[in-house]
Amino acid sequence: MTGHLERIKTFMEVASAGSFTAAARAQGSSSSAVTRHIADLEQTLGVQLFVRTTRKVSLTQAGAVYFEKVHPLISALTAADDSARAQQKALSGTLQVSCPLSFGTRFLQAPLTEFAELHPGIDLRINLTDSFVDIIKDGYDMALRISAAPADKSTIWRKICPVPRCLVAAPGYLEQAPPLTTPADLPNHRCLSYTNQSEGDTWHLAHNAEETMRPVRLTPAFACNNGDLLAQMVAAGGGIVLLPRFIVADMLAAGTLQTVLEDWRAPEIWLTAFYPPYQKLPLAIDRFTEVFEQHAGRFGL
Amino acid sequence: MTGHLERIKTFMEVASAGSFTAAARAQGSSSSAVTRHIADLEQTLGVQLFVRTTRKVSLTQAGAVYFEKVHPLISALTAADDSARAQQKALSGTLQVSCPLSFGTRFLQAPLTEFAELHPGIDLRINLTDSFVDIIKDGYDMALRISAAPADKSTIWRKICPVPRCLVAAPGYLEQAPPLTTPADLPNHRCLSYTNQSEGDTWHLAHNAEETMRPVRLTPAFACNNGDLLAQMVAAGGGIVLLPRFIVADMLAAGTLQTVLEDWRAPEIWLTAFYPPYQKLPLAIDRFTEVFEQHAGRFGL
DNA sequence: ACTATTATCCCATTTCTCGGGATAATTATT
DNA sequence: AATAATTATCCCGAGAAATGGGATAATAGT
Numbered sequence: 097m098t099g100h101l102e103r104i105k106t107f108m109e110v111a112s113a114g115s116f117t118a119a120a121r122a123q124g125s126s127s128s129a130v131t132r133h134i135a136d137l138e139q140t141l142g143v144q145l146f147v148r149t150t151r152k153v154s155l156t157q158a159g160a161v162y163f164e165k166v167h168p169l170i171s172a173l174t175a176a177d178d179s180a181r182a183q184q185k186a187l188s189g190t191l192q193v194s195c196p197l198s199f200g201t202r203f204l205q206a207p208l209t210e211f212a213e214l215h216p217g218i219d220l221r222i223n224l225t226d227s228f229v230d231i232i233k234d235g236y237d238m239a240l241r242i243s244a245a246p247a248d249k250s251t252i253w254r255k256i257c258p259v260p261r262c263l264v265a266a267p268g269y270l271e272q273a274p275p276l277t278t279p280a281d282l283p284n285h286r287c288l289s290y291t292n293q294s295e296g297d298t299w300h301l302a303h304n305a306e307e308t309m310r311p312v313r314l315t316p317a318f319a320c321n322n323g324d325l326l327a328q329m330v331a332a333g334g335g336i337v338l339l340p341r342f343i344v345a346d347m348l349a350a351g352t353l354q355t356v357l358e359d360w361r362a363p364e365i366w367l368t369a370f371y372p373p374y375q376k377l378p379l380a381i382d383r384f385t386e387v388f389e390q391h392a393g394r395f396g397l
Numbered sequence: 398m399t400g401h402l403e404r405i406k407t408f409m410e411v412a413s414a415g416s417f418t419a420a421a422r423a424q425g426s427s428s429s430a431v432t433r434h435i436a437d438l439e440q441t442l443g444v445q446l447f448v449r450t451t452r453k454v455s456l457t458q459a460g461a462v463y464f465e466k467v468h469p470l471i472s473a474l475t476a477a478d479d480s481a482r483a484q485q486k487a488l489s490g491t492l493q494v495s496c497p498l499s500f501g502t503r504f505l506q507a508p509l510t511e512f513a514e515l516h517p518g519i520d521l522r523i524n525l526t527d528s529f530v531d532i533i534k535d536g537y538d539m540a541l542r543i544s545a546a547p548a549d550k551s552t553i554w555r556k557i558c559p560v561p562r563c564l565v566a567a568p569g570y571l572e573q574a575p576p577l578t579t580p581a582d583l584p585n586h587r588c589l590s591y592t593n594q595s596e597g598d599t600w601h602l603a604h605n606a607e608e609t610m611r612p613v614r615l616t617p618a619f620a621c622n623n624g625d626l627l628a629q630m631v632a633a634g635g636g637i638v639l640l641p642r643f644i645v646a647d648m649l650a651a652g653t654l655q656t657v658l659e660d661w662r663a664p665e666i667w668l669t670a671f672y673p674p675y676q677k678l679p680l681a682i683d684r685f686t687e688v689f690e691q692h693a694g695r696f697g698l
Numbered sequence: 699a700c701t702a703t704t705a706t707c708c709c710a711t712t713t714c715t716c717g718g719g720a721t722a723a724t725t726a727t728t
Numbered sequence: 729a730a731t732a733a734t735t736a737t738c739c740c741g742a743g744a745a746a747t748g749g750g751a752t753a754a755t756a757g758t
Binding site: 098099100101102140142143144145147148149152154156157158161165166169172173176177179180181183184186190232233235237372374375376378 | 399400401402403441442443444445446448449450453455457458459462463466467470473474476477478480481482484485487490491533534536538673674675676677679
């Protein structure tokens with residue numbers, strides 16, 4: 097039977113008011129509605145809750161017991177509702193964020209610290225991984241990824257900033273390697289590749305003066321899903337790799353690596369935030385994105 | 398909004414089943430009903446409870462919190478319902494019984510002892526008083542009274558057994574008093590009366606051979622609402638009184654009192670049980686009446 | 699690429715609920 | 729003692745709400 101909760105509330109109103117009509121007034125309904133609520137409740141419970149004449153209404157023992165049991169429950173239930181209502185705007189609870197490892201270790205500390213200071217009530221849980229995660233199943237509130245285009249359609253995403261990439265190699269490698277002046281030379285080189293990306297064994301490159309990307313098939317030499325390890329491999333003379341510049345920035349500055357084919361560029365990839373398919377993002381997630389975006393301008397990618 | 402409880406139950410079903418259709422199956426309803434239940438609940442709470450695509454359903458943080466809060470409440474609520482259902486047939490709780498003083502002190506011990514042994518779970522509360530009580534307001538489950546006809550229409554009543562009455566006086570009083578052979582002589586006597594009875598200052602008497610009662614107006618001399626005190630007054634030579642025989646039985650046997658006008662009788666009065674206006678008496682009250690009635694045959698009134 | 703599953707939306711039908719007025723019972727008042 | 733006022737309940741028509749089925753778009757697995 098539908099409306100059980102409403103009947104119970106009417107019951108409590110009558111019990112408090114001591115009269116059907118008073119309860120109807122208090123509740124803004126009619127006395128016939130109150131009568132039927134009580135009658136229906138009594139029928140579903142199989143117990144008489146009130147002893148009543150046309151002039152007196154009094155709880156039966158069963159009614160009194162029921163009232164005592166039900167009263168705190170209804171209060172707790174409305175409290176739970178209120179608390180749920182507050183959750184949308186809550187700046188508390190936990191915030192599960194997934195982030196690529198190489199990126200996280202370099203840039204995450206500052207925004208995290210600021211966010212933690214701004215919203216001390218929120219329990220931040222950062223998961224650094226380069227594996228793709230199932231935002232829904234794994235219960236993330238946000239997943240930062242560096243990717244060309246949103247692959248997962250069951251999520252909401254938002255571009256944060258572009259992530260420039262470059263082709264790099266070690267000076268030592270280039271000295272003993274075949275010539276490299278155009279992408280057409282690449283198949284003669286050891287090219288290391290970042291997996292999880294569409295460019296597994298094909299890179300797309302365009303000359304700076306041009307628009308169209310040209311595919312370059314390469315012979316796989318080494319693949320890894322971690323940019324830092326790829327950079328280390330290449331620094332040790334392992335070959336050529338296409339990596340976000342921030343990963344190799346230090347090595348470039350130190351001369352351990354140098355860029356190659358500077359006039360050519362790979363497709364733009366973006367630092368992107370993925371969210372669970374909320375119709376409206378909870379405030380905490382919104383605020384985190386805000387703080388993070390403000391820092392993104394200072395990353396110097 | 399109506400049906401809130403039903404929506405919450407659907408919500409819990411979905412949360413447990415992890416799928417809308419599975420919840421619909423488990424609940425024996427349609428998937429569209431489940432969808433609308435959740436959507437409505439989310440709207441009233443202003444919070445998204447599930448993050449969902451067409452293939453995955455997962456609790457949001459708000460949903461998880463709500464579930465944790467609501468789960469024990471719903472269990473407790475159904476438990477309260479079940480417990481209320483059991484109350485009708487319950488042989489536990491308290492049983493408030495009101496009983497006239499003179500009667501209670503003489504006859505109540507035996508049935509009470511037996512009932513207490515039969516139903517040790519019931520907490521008997523006996524209130525001995527000769528005042529009329531408001532069964533509903535004062536919360537009695539049963540009120541035993543000795544009366545001519547049920548006065549209170551807002552109660553259910555049940556005759557237990559007739560209570561024979563007789564006119565008595567002390568031998569010493571009769572010796573020095575005017576003659577007394579017919580009711581017509583009564584106005585010349587000191588007649589004590591029991592209040593709370595309709596025969597305040599008028600007795601109705603009929604000759605044993607006749608049917609019709611004849612009113613006898615008497616001059617009030619002393620009135621009391623306690624039979625024992627009236628008997629003591631009369632035993633001390635205070636006059637004549639009309640009392641239930643059980644009250645004066647001992648004094649008659651001892652010769653302290655003697656009956657007068659033996660061929661005349663007062664209107665029949667009954668030991669009567671009054672109940673609150675239940676549509677169906679709770680089992681405990683029923684059982685008590687049962688035990689009490691069995692003893693009534695042995696009262697020897 | 700195709701199939702199967704899924705949540706959602708839409709619509710017509712059924713069911714439920716509500717409020718007003720009438721009724722009978724009971725208390726308070728005159 | 730009689731009348732008036734209050735009250736719970738019953739009945740009924742109108743309005744609202746809930747429901748299930750079918751259609752749709754999205755998604756995961758093959």
